[in-house]
Amino acid sequence: LLAFSYDPIPCAASQTVHAKLHTSTLYYQCSAARRIQLTPGRDRTTAMRPHATGVEKATAPYGSWESPISAAAVSSAGKTVEGLAVAGDGRLLWVETRPEEGGRAVLVKEGAGADGRGLDVTPQEFAVRSLAQEYGGGAFAVQGDVVVFSNYSDQRLYKQTIGDNSPLPLTPDYGGSVVRYADGVFDPHFSRYVTVMEDHRKSSSNPITTVAAVSTSVEDVNEPIVLLSGNDFYAFPRIDPTEKRMAWIEWSDPNMSWDKAQLWVGYFSSKGEVEKRICIAGGDPTIVESPTEPKWSSKGELFFITDRQSGFWNIYKWV
Numbered sequence: 104l105l106a107f108s109y110d111p112i113p114c115a116a117s118q119t120v121h122a123k124l125h126t127s128t129l130y131y132q133c134s135a136a137r138r139i140q141l142t143p144g145r146d147r148t149t150a151m152r153p154h155a156t157g158v159e160k161a162t163a164p165y166g167s168w169e170s171p172i173s174a175a176a177v178s179s180a181g182k183t184v185e186g187l188a189v190a191g192d193g194r195l196l197w198v199e200t201r202p203e204e205g206g207r208a209v210l211v212k213e214g215a216g217a218d219g220r221g222l223d224v225t226p227q228e229f230a231v232r233s234l235a236q237e238y239g240g241g242a243f244a245v246q247g248d249v250v251v252f253s254n255y256s257d258q259r260l261y262k263q264t265i266g267d268n269s270p271l272p273l274t275p276d277y278g279g280s281v282v283r284y285a286d287g288v289f290d291p292h293f294s295r296y297v298t299v300m301e302d303h304r305k306s307s308s309n310p311i312t313t314v315a316a317v318s319t320s321v322e323d324v325n326e327p328i329v330l331l332s333g334n335d336f337y338a339f340p341r342i343d344p345t346e347k348r349m350a351w352i353e354w355s356d357p358n359m360s361w362d363k364a365q366l367w368v369g370y371f372s373s374k375g376e377v378e379k380r381i382c383i384a385g386g387d388p389t390i391v392e393s394p395t396e397p398k399w400s401s402k403g404e405l406f407f408i409t410d411r412q413s414g415f416w417n418i419y420k421w422v
C-alpha cells in the first residue's frame with residue numbers, strides 16, 4: 104500500500120486537475136499540461152515539477168509533503184449533533200459540537216420560534232462531554248426541565264435547570280478527570296441519578312467500572328454510592344418507571360459487548376440497593392449472544408436487542 108502527498112501545482116481557476124496512477128508513479132496534471140510526478144523510492148518520495156529552466160526536483164521522507172488540506176480545514180466543515188432527548192415540554196435537546204468554539208460541546212434546546220433556532224442551555228464555560236472509555240458517550244440526561252451532564256474539563260456531574268445559567272456540581276472534585284461518568288439516567292423512585300462510573304484513581308490503565316448513584320435532591324456534593332460492581336464493564340443502566348427495578352448490560356474482558364454480554368434485571372430494596380437479580384439474556388453457557396439497548400415501556404415491559412440463535416440482532420420482549 105503506497106500513500107502519496109504532493110506540493111500542489113498552481114493551476115488557473117478554470118483549469119482542471121486530473122490524477123492518474125501508472126504502476127508506482129502518480130501524476131497530477133492540470134488541463135494546461137503542467138504535470139507533477141510523485142515516484143516512490145526506498146525511503147523517500149521524489150517530486151518533479153515544471154520550472155523556468157527545466158524540471159525542479161525535491162526530495163523528502165514519505166508523508167512529509169505538505170498538503171493543502173489540513174485537519175483544521177476538515178474539522179471546521181460543520182457542526183455535529185448527537186444525544187437527542189426530549190425535555191418535559193416536548194421540545195428536543197441535543198449536544199452540538201462547534202468547530203468555531205474550538206470543538207466545544209454545547210447542550211442546546213429546540214427553540215419555540217417558527218424557525219426552530221436552538222437555544223444554548225449550558226453556559227460558555229462548560230462543555231458537555233464524557234471521557235469514559237476515552238471516547239465518551241451518553242454525557243447528559245433530562246427529566247422535566249432539569250438536566251444532569253458531565254463537564255469535559257473536570258468530568259464532574261452537574262445539575263442545571265433549563266433556563267438557569269448556574270449549573271450545580273453533584274460529584275466531588277478529584278483534582279482532574281480521574282473519575283468519569285457516562286450513560287446516566289434519572290431514578291424517579293429515589294431522587295437520584297444512576298450512571299456508569301469509571302474510576303481511574305487506583306490505576307489509569309485499568310480503571311474500575313461500576314454502576315453508581317448520585318443524589319439529585321440535595322444541594323451538597325456527595326460521594327457516589329456504588330450499586331453494581333465486580334464485572335469488567337457495565338452499560339445501559341435503565342430504570343423501570345412503573346416498578347423499583349433496573350436493567351443493565353455487563354460483560355467481561357477480553358470480550359467486546361457485541362461479542363458476548365449479559366442482560367440483567369435487579370430489584371431495589373427500600374433503601375435503593377440492588378438485591379434480587381435475574382439474568383434475562385446471555386446467561387446460558389451453550390448460547391453465545393450479545394444483548395444490548397434495554398428499554399422499559401410505560402407498562403413495565405422490557406424490550407432489548409440480541410443476536411440469540413440466528414446470529415442477527417432482533418428485538419425481544421421480557422415481561
